[in-house]
Amino acid sequence: MRKELKFTVGLACIFVVSCFFVFSAFSPAFNQWEQKSIAKFFMDEGWRQLAATNTVTTIVWEYRGYDTLGEETILFTAAMGVFALGLGFFSAEKLQQIEREKAGEPPSVKGREAEE
Amino acid sequence: MNAIVRTAATVLLPVILLFGLYVVVHGHTTPGGTFSGGSVMAGAFVVLTLAYGIQKAEIRRSVIKALKSIAGLTLIMLILFEFSLRVALLPTEQLFTLWSGSSLMFFNIVGGVLVFTGLLVIWWTIARTEND
Numbered sequence: 636m637r638k639e640l641k642f643t644v645g646l647a648c649i650f651v652v653s654c655f656f657v658f659s660a661f662s663p664a665f666n667q668w669e670q671k672s673i674a675k676f677f678m679d680e681g682w683r684q685l686a687a688t689n690t691v692t693t694i695v696w697e698y699r700g701y702d703t704l705g706e707e708t709i710l711f712t713a714a715m716g717v718f719a720l721g722l723g724f725f726s727a728e729k730l731q732q733i734e735r736e737k738a739g740e741p742p743s744v745k746g747r748e749a750e751e
Numbered sequence: 752m753n754a755i756v757r758t759a760a761t762v763l764l765p766v767i768l769l770f771g772l773y774v775v776v777h778g779h780t781t782p783g784g785t786f787s788g789g790s791v792m793a794g795a796f797v798v799l800t801l802a803y804g805i806q807k808a809e810i811r812r813s814v815i816k817a818l819k820s821i822a823g824l825t826l827i828m829l830i831l832f833e834f835s836l837r838v839a840l841l842p843t844e845q846l847f848t849l850w851s852g853s854s855l856m857f858f859n860i861v862g863g864v865l866v867f868t869g870l871l872v873i874w875w876t877i878a879r880t881e882n883d
Binding site: 682685686687688689691692693695696697700703704707710711713714715717718720721 | 778779780781782783784785819823826830845846847851852853855858859862865866868869870872873876877879880
């Protein structure tokens with residue numbers, strides 16, 4: 636029963652994804668990009684305005700510049716988060732617990748509660 | 752690793768770094784840009800780490816962190832003062848040259864340094880954690 640359910644769900648997923656690809660390939664917006672005003676603007680005026688022949692860079696750093704700033708912020712934050720994880724930033728309490736267990740005391744946080 | 756991998760990594764390191772720098776600096780004329788070039792430059796150090804081990808291949812962390820912070824501050828400064836920079840650069844514009852694309856080259860360089868240092872910090876942290 637479970638095997639059949641898995642098979643059906645997988646088949647449905649493949650069907651939906653292939654339907655998406657087929658209909659997006661045959662949709663009028665995919666082929667006739669020249670009728671879209673903003674795409675036509677990027678392709679026609681982008682290199683003329685900035686004298687840059689790579690339109691992708693023009694869009695990424697000029698027309699969508701704040702989006703890219705957020706992207707760089709995400710990368711910065713991810714790197715700092717991984718760095719903090721590697722340093723053991725978030726496991727100080729665990730280290731204290733291990734030391735307490737080695738010293739023979741019960742692993743509790745009652746002392747800190749009393750201080751607060 | 753064995754001698755073949757080590758020799759290949761030593762020979763290929765400047766070539767990969769130069770290619771990444773080319774992709775970053777010429778991001779406004781040829782395909783590529785910040786993310787692809789920064790990833791290529793970080794990949795050079797990944798190859799070096801795989802060949803020699805994390806203990807020998809690691810540069811001092813504070814250098815990389817300082818570079819990353821300087822690049823982030825420079826990016827914000829570029830965004831704030833972009834219009835004056837563009838006015839200064841606009842008369843020299845010409846297609847298919849390095850100095851075309853008014854301020855895109857500086858954005859590409861700063862973003863490339865950010866991506867390079869970010870991926871390098873992530874990779875070294877993961878490699879050191881695996882080693883311990």
